[in-house]
Amino acid sequence: MGILEVKNVNKNFGGLKALSEVNLSVRENTVHAIIGPNGAGKSTLLNCLVGKLIPDTGSVMFDGQSVLGRSPYEINQMGISRVFQTPEIFGDLTVMENMLIPIFARRDGAFRMHAFESVANEREIIEQAEHVLEDMNMADKRGMHAASMSRGDKRRLEIGMCLSQEPRLLLLDEPTAGMARADTNNTIDLLKQIKQDRDITIAIIEHDMHVVFSLADRITVLAQGTPLVEDDPQNIKGNPKVREAYLGESA
Amino acid sequence: MLGLDKKDATLLIVVAVLTLCAPFILNPFPTDSAMAQFNAGYPDLMQRFIIFGIFAIGYNILFGLTGYLSFGHAAFLGVGSYSAVWIFKLFSYNVLPAIGLSVVVAAIFSLFIGFVSLRRSGIYFSILTLAFAQMSFALAYSVLSNPKFNLTNGETGLQVYADDPQWFHRDSLPDLPHLFGLSMRSTYTLDVGAWSFDFNAGYYLCAVIMMVVFYLAIRIFRSPFGMMLRAVKSNQQRMNYTGLNTRPYTLAAFVISGMYAGLAGGLMAAMDPLAGAERMQWTASGEVVLMTILGGTGTLIGPILGAGFIKYFENIFSKINDTVLHEWFALLPDGIEDFMVFIVHPFIGKGWHLTLGLLFMLVVIFLPGGLVEGGQRLSRLLKRRGTKAKPEDSEHRPEEKPHVAE
Numbered sequence: 028m029g030i031l032e033v034k035n036v037n038k039n040f041g042g043l044k045a046l047s048e049v050n051l052s053v054r055e056n057t058v059h060a061i062i063g064p065n066g067a068g069k070s071t072l073l074n075c076l077v078g079k080l081i082p083d084t085g086s087v088m089f090d091g092q093s094v095l096g097r098s099p100y101e102i103n104q105m106g107i108s109r110v111f112q113t114p115e116i117f118g119d120l121t122v123m124e125n126m127l128i129p130i131f132a133r134r135d136g137a138f139r140m141h142a143f144e145s146v147a148n149e150r151e152i153i154e155q156a157e158h159v160l161e162d163m164n165m166a167d168k169r170g171m172h173a174a175s176m177s178r179g180d181k182r183r184l185e186i187g188m189c190l191s192q193e194p195r196l197l198l199l200d201e202p203t204a205g206m207a208r209a210d211t212n213n214t215i216d217l218l219k220q221i222k223q224d225r226d227i228t229i230a231i232i233e234h235d236m237h238v239v240f241s242l243a244d245r246i247t248v249l250a251q252g253t254p255l256v257e258d259d260p261q262n263i264k265g266n267p268k269v270r271e272a273y274l275g276e277s278a
Numbered sequence: 279m280l281g282l283d284k285k286d287a288t289l290l291i292v293v294a295v296l297t298l299c300a301p302f303i304l305n306p307f308p309t310d311s312a313m314a315q316f317n318a319g320y321p322d323l324m325q326r327f328i329i330f331g332i333f334a335i336g337y338n339i340l341f342g343l344t345g346y347l348s349f350g351h352a353a354f355l356g357v358g359s360y361s362a363v364w365i366f367k368l369f370s371y372n373v374l375p376a377i378g379l380s381v382v383v384a385a386i387f388s389l390f391i392g393f394v395s396l397r398r399s400g401i402y403f404s405i406l407t408l409a410f411a412q413m414s415f416a417l418a419y420s421v422l423s424n425p426k427f428n429l430t431n432g433e434t435g436l437q438v439y440a441d442d443p444q445w446f447h448r449d450s451l452p453d454l455p456h457l458f459g460l461s462m463r464s465t466y467t468l469d470v471g472a473w474s475f476d477f478n479a480g481y482y483l484c485a486v487i488m489m490v491v492f493y494l495a496i497r498i499f500r501s502p503f504g505m506m507l508r509a510v511k512s513n514q515q516r517m518n519y520t521g522l523n524t525r526p527y528t529l530a531a532f533v534i535s536g537m538y539a540g541l542a543g544g545l546m547a548a549m550d551p552l553a554g555a556e557r558m559q560w561t562a563s564g565e566v567v568l569m570t571i572l573g574g575t576g577t578l579i580g581p582i583l584g585a586g587f588i589k590y591f592e593n594i595f596s597k598i599n600d601t602v603l604h605e606w607f608a609l610l611p612d613g614i615e616d617f618m619v620f621i622v623h624p625f626i627g628k629g630w631h632l633t634l635g636l637l638f639m640l641v642v643i644f645l646p647g648g649l650v651e652g653g654q655r656l657s658r659l660l661k662r663r664g665t666k667a668k669p670e671d672s673e674h675r676p677e678e679k680p681h682v683a684e
């Protein structure tokens with residue numbers, strides 16, 4: 028049994044079958060990559076895992092509990108954090124504040140009326156945030172306006188925000204899309220580091236084969252809404268079905 | 279001090295000193311001088327500065343922090359006034375229970391209206407609050423005022439009549455709102471040479487209450503709760519995917535701001551024991567939006583500045599008339615004098631709205647951070663002049679955004 032079990036999930040948009048009979052099992056403490064051509068349904072699948080979309084049929088179990096019918100914040104509180112295709116951060120806030128909020132959310136739950144406490148007095152949470160910022164190599168940016176940073180730094184911050192919650196499952200939707208080569212390499216190094224240092228399960232959608240093969244323990248290939256194969260990276264490279272559906276297209 | 283850092287404590291102290299000394303500061307001109315009409319240090323107007331300051335401080339907790347633009351907050355102010363007057367009618371003229379009840383009733387009202395309106399965001403939220411406020415206005419103006427059931431006394435406005443029960447009223451107490459016997463109208467006038475200064479009991483009650491609620495607002499701004507409210511404004515999607523439920527946060531902010539409005543309404547009735555439906559009209563809701571934006575949305579001191587600015591204009595500019603203008607321009611040759619009066623005329627007296635509108639446009643276009651940003655720019659300019667910083671350095675420095683701290 029994996030920590031995440033997706034069974035027979037279907038999702039239609041009008042007449043379009045975005046997902047049909049999708050099965051996926053992600054084992055604990057592995058990096059599981061989901062690849063496939065544009066429009067294959069990768070993002071749709073991810074959205075079904077975090078409560079943004081509800082599948083028409085099928086089940087999604089996280090750690091033995093169904094996530095279906097729960098709102099995004101409830102699913103996050105179960106231990107799933109998500110990184111978006113374009114970085115979603117609190118642009119108007121400082122980098123430090125961006126890092127504090129997820130830690131507060133983990134400690135205090137979905138809502139707490141802590142209106143007369145002072146952020147400055149929360150030593151423990153500030154220390155945790157500083158720690159994560161150091162891990163992300165962003166300690167020098169703590170006072171910066173988050174919106175004024177480069178795209179690579181925003182991505183780094185977003186990953187840091189997710190990690191600061193110590194999630195059991197981290198979901199990444201094309202974390203290197205639209206990034207310059209240097210930023211991509213930085214992100215890969217960061218993810219490798221995370222994989223090494225922590226007990227964490229990662230499910231990653233990625234277009235860049237270089238990224239996929241340098242990170243993944245297991246790969247699922249999705250084409251036209253259905254999983255084509257699920258296998259170890261070395262077997263995926265040689266698989267003729269994959270070449271046809273995916274590598275052929277990108278070549 | 280009081281759980282505030284040095285900067286906030288300084289701000290609080292400065293505001294405290296300014297409000298306590300306001301009777302002096304606002305009356306800088308000798309009573310008989312031509313400039314005396316610019317004096318604003320009379321009790322009525324000073325009370326209004328403070329009361330609308332409270333209204334705007336509270337409104338800013340909703341609009342400034344979460345970005346939810348409510349067009350209905352005057353409804354809570356009106357509800358607060360009605361509640362207070364009912365306490366006067368039924369129990370006594372003591373202002374404490376009246377003010378207390380106005381806050382509680384406004385809280386209940388805003389809980390209900392907020393719960394419904396916050397199901398939508400953006401323009402739809404604004405329209406919902408506007409609709410609720412106009413419904414409240416209609417209820418107060420006509421529906422809840424009929425011979426069988428007269429809660430608001432319609433057009434005339436709710437007031438205290440001689441045959442009202444006033445169960446706890448005793449003859450030894452003033453026949454006007456009072457605080458344990460101290461009439462809100464009692465005023466001590468200090469004459470110093472050609473100057474005269476009024477110290478009014480009602481004003482000082484308002485001032486003390488404003489200090490308390492301003493302090494509470496600073497605490498909210500600096501709390502994790504306040505940070506969450508700013509996060510709502512910045513990115514709700516990220517909040518949801520970070521395990522935070524935005525709905526109770528926005529509702530809490532809505533109710534808090536509603537309570538501030540109710541407090542303002544209660545104080546208004548405590549200074550002058552009547553309540554009219556026009557207090558709830560949408561123009562009154564719009565005014566608090568203008569105050570907040572003009573002063574500096576999301577800043578601590580901005581709403582107070584904005585409220586003072588607008589109330590000063592409303593009361594002082596509206597009183598300038600052509601006779602006064604002729605006096606001002608008397609030194610000019612007759613033809614030019616008439617011409618100048620002709621030019622300035624539309625902007626004064628009843629035309630003060632025009633002046634305010636133009637000023638508002640200028641501020642929004644050139645100072646998006648409001649008067650607070652203006653102040654910051656001015657002080658930076660002065661500092662630069664003073665220290666003679668390297669000019670090329672200052673040019674390359676990125677524009678700082680106004681921070682919530684100021």
Ligand SMILES: Nc1ncnc2c1ncn2[C@@H]1O[C@H](COP(=O)(O)OP(=O)(O)O)[C@@H](O)[C@H]1O
Nearest residue numbers: 040043045063064065066067068069070071072
């Ligand atoms: N909200 C939506 N409404 C309608 N169609 C959608 C929606 N989201 C995705 N689709 C369609 O579903 C298919 C799969 O999209 P997506 O999951 O984004 O693909 P991928 O992420 O693999 O590129 C596409 O054809 C897309 O146009």
Ligand SMILES: [Mg+2]
Nearest residue numbers: 069070071112
């Ligand atoms: Mg996608």
